Amino acid sequence: MAKSDQELPEGFRQLKTQVAGHTFEESNAEAVGLLQDSKAGCVLKPLGKPECGERELRFYESLAEAGASGDNDLLALLRGHVPRFYGPLKLVVNRRERTFLRLEDLTRSYAKPCVMDVKMGKRTWDPESSPNKRKVEEAKYVMCKQKLGLCLPGFQVYLPKEEHTQETTILRHGKDYGKSLNVEGFKQTMALFFNASTSDSKSRRAGCELLLKEVLRQLQEILAWFQRQRLLHFYASSLLICYDYSRLADPPKPLINGYHQNDDDPATWVRVKMIDFAHVYPAEQGLPDENYMFGLQSLIEVVQSILHR
Ligand SMILES: Nc1ncnc2c1ncn2[C@@H]1O[C@H](COP(=O)(O)OP(=O)(O)OP(=O)(O)O)[C@@H](O)[C@H]1O
Ligand SMILES: [Mg+2]
Structure with a gap:
């Protein structure tokens, strides 16, 4: 079939x-x-x-x-x-x-959906997994998982075909690509995903900055939740980062009565959400989820470094 x-x-x-x-x-x-x-x-x-x-x-x-x-x-x-x-x-x-x-659907209404699945945590096996499953998980994505507490099972991104053109091409990679990445490769891939080096025009550069700031804002909110909670531990869970490429190069819309139109709010074309809860467990000993937070903090640092470079 x-x-x-x-x-x-x-x-x-x-x-x-x-x-x-x-x-x-x-x-x-x-x-x-x-x-x-x-x-x-x-x-x-x-x-x-x-x-x-x-x-x-x-x-x-x-x-x-x-x-x-x-x-x-x-x-x-x-x-x-x-x-x-x-x-x-x-x-x-x-x-x-x-x-x-x-x-x-986190990509609904996006004309050119860019999507990245980032799996969170150095430890991606749950408390009930067998010694063999632990070994298998430990051996996956070693190069960036153990240092960053992050790995990259897959993504797709729209990129400009050439400089100064409206034409785009789509790039997709799965888990084999993610497994080949070391820390530097992971950071470069994130920059590519955010169109940070391909933003040649002024408006696209501005769009990229908006995008990175909005991603950071949403990541910080998720981190704030984790800093408060002692309820749950999330294993092998992901963050799905989605944005609409077509909004990157959008010229700013005129103000109406001094306000931007509602759909100018970057939260309408940038979404960062937690997904994949097949391995969520009650927090052991009522402790915070340090494993998830470690990955989240390093993701925030990676995005910040792209914004400030
Ligand atoms: N709410 C959503 N909106 C848009 N895309 C989604 C959504 N949930 C999942 N996806 C897409 O599907 C992919 C797989 O989702 P998910 O990780 O939940 O499934 P899985 O890994 O097959 O699940 P499991 O580990 O439970 O077998 C994601 O990487 C993403 O591309
Ligand atoms: Mg998954």
Whole structure:
């Protein structure tokens, strides 16, 4: 079966902007990736292996319920940093019924979606994993994971074809590329992803600066949440960084009554959200999630160094 021949329910298609994780495979009808319902502006994530899928579903459900009793406000605050959750949904894909999570599509309405999946933490195995799984995880992405507490399973970015042109080309890389990166390579890839060296025109340079500042603002908010919380530890979870390339080179819109139009708010074309909660556990001994925070702090430093270079 070719990738395009998958039997999908009407109204759904493969999520073209999926840059990492489990995907559809040509020769394996059992392998299912994320789907997109572009009319509803949501993506559908198939539940993973039974324990993982249930853990992720429970995580989203606990966030949805949080805040009602007042004693779990911190959990309610986390809702702002993850995709909105619209409940589970059963769909038949390749003649088999599966359960999906309906989530806000973080790339919705983007004309030229740039997407990067950054996996967080030096330790990417959960407390229940076998000694073998630990070994396998320890051996992956060693060069930047152990130093930065970050690794790069995949990304896609639009880049200008040549200097001073409107034409673009798209660059996509998966986990093999991420595994080849050392710290310097990781930093260079981040700069490439943010179009920091290809921003030749004045307006694109300004756009790139806006982008980096907005990414930093959202990263700092997530860090502030982690500094307060002692509830959860996140293993093998990612940050999804998304922006719309077409807005980088957009000339500034005229002010209306002294205000920029609403869609000029960079938060509409830049989104940094936490995803992938198949390995979220209650915090051990009520401790903060130092593992996640270490990665987050180094990500903030990398973005700052691109902004200030
Ligand atoms: N809410 C979302 N909006 C847009 N794209 C998403 C969203 N969630 C996931 N994606 C895309 O799908 C990819 C894989 O997602 P995710 O990490 O949740 O799945 P996975 O790694 O296959 O999951 P698991 O580890 O639970 O098996 C991401 O890298 C991203 O490209
Ligand atoms: Mg993932």
